Amino acid sequence: MKVATSHVDLATTLTFYWSTYDDLDPKERRGYLKWLAGGRCDPKAGSGYVFMFFHGLERRLLVDTQSDAEAREDCTAIKAEIERLISLYYQHASFCSQALRLLEHLDMPAISERMYLLEPPTKSAGNYEMPTLTRVALGQMAKDKYPLNSGWALAWAMTDPNISRRKPIVRCSDFFQRLFKAEYTQRFPDGLKVLNNKTRLRITYRASSPYLDVPPIPVGDLPDVSVTSGIRKKLQPIVEECAELLTPFSRYVGRNVENPDKYDALEGLLLLPTFLWPEYAKRELEKLQSDIGADAIALTFSELAQRFKSDGALPRNQITALARVLEGLNIGMEPDVLAGSRAKTEEHVVLFETEPDEPALRATTDYSVALTTLDIATSVAASGGTNQAQSALLDQHIDSWNHFSVTHRKRLKAYQLLQRLQPPTLSSLKKRIAALQHDEKRTIGYFLAQLAQADGTVTPQQVKLLERAYKALQLDTTSLYSDLHGAASSASGGIISARRSLPASTGADGKRQGSGIVLDMHKVAQLQRETAAVSALLANVFKGDQEDEQISAEATAQNASDAETHLYGLDTEHSAFLRLLVSRNAWTRQALENATATMDLMLDGALEQINDMAFELFDMPVSEGDDPIEINPDILSELTL
Structure with a gap:
C-alpha cells in the first residue's frame, strides 16, 4: 500500500472516523505511521489515529485472549497503555469514554449473587451510562427487595448520567461523599425500596470497531433500574443541597489552588460542617x-x-x-x-x-444593666489591680441575680473575667449617670466604695479612680473618704477578712476556704441587696436611654431606607461598600481600609464576599489586585445599583 513521502500534519482529521489502515489514503497512512514511530505521544494528533490504534488493542484484549496465551500475558501492559493514552488525549471525550468503558468491562468481576454486598463504585466509566457493576447490583437489590443503603445510593447519584452534578461535587469529592451519605441516612434511615420494573437488564460491551462483535454478559433475569425515575427524583435534591452547602468551600479551594495547605486552615473549615473537619x-x-x-x-x-x-x-x-x-x-x-x-x-x-439559650434575652434592658454594673465595678477594682477578694465578691453578686438563667449568669461571670483583663473606662457612662437623682448617685458611690474595700485595702490608684467616679456622679469628693471609712468599718465588722490558709476549697458552711479570703455570707447578702438597688436605679436610667436610642435609630433607618437597599443578596453594610467600591476605577488599599473601618467591615473579607457574589451571578470579579485595587470595567455594565 502506498505511503506519501511529503510532510503530513497530524492534527488533520481522518476522512473516515472509523477507518482501517486499508481505508486510509497515502497521506493518512504516512500520518499514522509517523504517529506510531513517535511513540504515540504527539498530543496534537487527531483522534482518528488514536482510535485506529485503540481498535487493535481492543481486538487483542477481547478476541485474541480467548485462544492465545501470549495475548493473555499482554493484558496488563495493554491496559497500562490505554490508561496512558487516556491521560495524553483527555481532550478527546469520545475516545476517553470508550477507553474507560473497555477498562471497566475488563475489570468487571464475575457475576455472582448479591453483588450489592460488594464495595460500590463511585466513578462512572463515562458520562453516558452507569457502570456495569452498579446496574447489576441495583438490579439484584430490586429482585431481592434489599433496601438501597447510603453507599449504593451514592454510587447511583455519582454515576447516573441523568443526575446533574455541579462543580463542588467534583472539586470536593471526598467531602461530598461523606455529606451525601450522612444526609441520605438522616432522610431514609431504613433505605429506599428499589422498584423491580419490567425492563430487563442487558449488559454488553459495544466495541469501538464496527468489525468487532462482543457477546453480551449473562446476568440472569434482572430489572434495569437505571431506566426508572422514582429513586432518581429522591436523590437529585440531596445532591443539589450537598453541592450548595459545599459551594463556599469549593470557591475557597479554587482561590487557593496554589496553596493547598490552606484547605484545612480555620478560614476554610468554617465553610464546612464540623463533622467534615x-x-x-x-x-x-x-x-x-x-x-x-x-x-x-x-x-x-x-x-x-x-x-x-x-x-x-x-x-x-x-x-x-x-x-x-x-x-x-x-x-x-x-x-x-x-x-x-x-x-x-x-x-x-x-x-x-x-x-x-435564647440570644434575644441577652439584648434585654436587665441584661444591659447587669453588664454596665460589672463595667463600673471592674473599672473601679482594676485601678488597684483586681484581686481575688473583689473577683469573689463580684461572682457572689452575679450568683444572686436570680432573674437570670444559670447560663446567663455563667456568661456574666465570663464577661466579668474579660473586663478584668481589659478594664473599661468610666467615660462612656457619664451621659447615663447625669440623668440620676442625687440620692441615687450617693447610693452608687457608696456601692463603689464598698467594692474597693472588698479586701480591706484601698490603693492610691483606686482612690484616684474613685475620685474620678465621684466627679462623674457629681458627688463631693470629700464624701468619698467618709464612704471609704464606712465601708472599711463594715469590712472590719465581718464582711471580709484576710488570713493565711490551705489551698482553696469550699466548705459545707458556704465559705470559700483556703483562698486567703473568708466571706461572711450574711454581710455579702446585705451587700448584694444594696447592689440590686443600684442595678434597679441604673435600669430606670438605661431603659429610658435605650428607648430614646431606639426611637432615634428607627427614625434614622426610615430616612435611610433607600440607601440601605440590599444588593444581590448582600447585607446592608456590604451593599453600601459595593456602591462605594464601583464609584472609582481604582483605589489604594489604605483608602479602602479606612472606608471599611467606618462600616465595621474588614477589607479582605468584604472584597471576598462581593467577588464571590459576582462570580456566582456574572462569572467575573468586581475587583482585582491588592494595592492598588482595580475595578473590573466589564462588570460595571452588569451591575444595577
Missing part, C-alpha cells in the same frame, strides 16, 4: 472542651485561631461562624459576638461552658 481540628475542639471543664479560660483571639492554623485576622462573618461552632459544642465566648460584639485579633476572649 479534619482529625487535627476535631482534636483541638475536644481539647478546648477538656481545658474549659467547669472553669472559664482566657486567651487572645489570635491564640485561639492559631490552634486551627490561622493567624486570627478573620472577617466578622467568620468570627461569628466560629462562635456558632463553639456554641454547638456548649462553649460560650465573650465578647458575645453572636449578639453583635467584636473580637479583635490581639485582644482577649473568654471561653466558658454553657448551654443553649
